[in-house]
Amino acid sequence: MTDLDGFTLRAEYLAPPMRGVAFRVNAGERFQIIDVKGQQVGDLVAFNASDPEEYFSPSHTVTQNWRVALRVGDVLASNRRNNMMRIVADTVGYHDLIVPCCDPEAYLKRYGLKDHRSCKANMQEALAAIQIDWPVRGENAWNIFMKNEIQPDGKMVYLEPTHGPGSSITLDALMDMVIALSACPQDQTPTNGWNCTEMLVKVWKPG
Template identity: 40%
Template sequence: MQVSGETSVVEVPAGTGRAVRVTAGDRVRLIDPQGGQVGDVFAFTDVEHHSASHTRAATSRLFPAIGEHFMTQRRRPILTLVEDTSPGFHDMLIAACDPERYAALGATGHRSCAENLREALAAVEHGYSGPTPQPINVFMRIPVQQDGRLQWLAAATAPGDSITLEAVMDCLVVVSACPQDIVGINAGSLSPLVIEVSPP
């Protein structure tokens, strides 16, 4: 972790995950330095975690708008979307990639966001051991067609695009620079993401 003034900076190497602890009011800026890279984002307290389904129920959207909250499984706000300099494509429909997904794609042993989450939680000694929550898939482009089908399109972010979340409660934020290089959601080769945490 690097600290610049009061802002801490954590690089998430391509295909891996990192966790940062944040305090209510902190701003978490997720940056795509090279462009075209999807990130899976998770948020945990000691007893709650972000829930995509509860968020959709609260906002009546597939993804929150600026100023709206991401909710936990207890229907409480944990993060707020406060800024987005990217083209605005994000997803909360698709599950985190996992070993079973890659096995089905013929790539047994491939890194996954689910394993990145477990490694990041273990690195900070967080005790969550339940099922992998459905992530906030930032920069991921999965448009819904009129017939209900989903398209899997490459991320449209340009170098330096970012999305900023504000912590509503003290929590642990985990970011995985998604290692998916078989289904074309990442544009070009895999690349890192950067987490910037700034106090209020």
């Protein structure tokens, strides 16, 4: 028995290194986000496919599970407190729900870098490529495989990820969604192990 028994592969999508990809997933489908090379973070935003005013919300997700560190069985919730996804398998076990995704302002203000690629722009570009102009809000990103540590005094530290090639998280879609995923282009911190690589998505349909 695997988590994919009873499912058939419907589609694959690739977010190339430092780029994004957007795709649709239907309720009842199961999808995997795969870190092909390892130590890579993927930033994700999700919308109700029929209403862009309903979207994945990290803060609502915390209260839906009463956890800031999500585990298998936990749900990803919307700003209307509806469950959008459920984690069914996870070979990594650490993800960030606290910080916004990287954006052009972060690279300019922290590192003086103009025109650096960012998860926010990657996800907006990826949505545009499937003819969707819904706004990406960085504070509504889920930072998959991002290794942050909250220390006893409340300080948060970005750590170098330790997960290897082929690491994955598998989710059940609980509503029809439009999702954007960015292979994070952060190369100024240990966030992506100092080497930005691609992320692969596999969508599985029942049957």
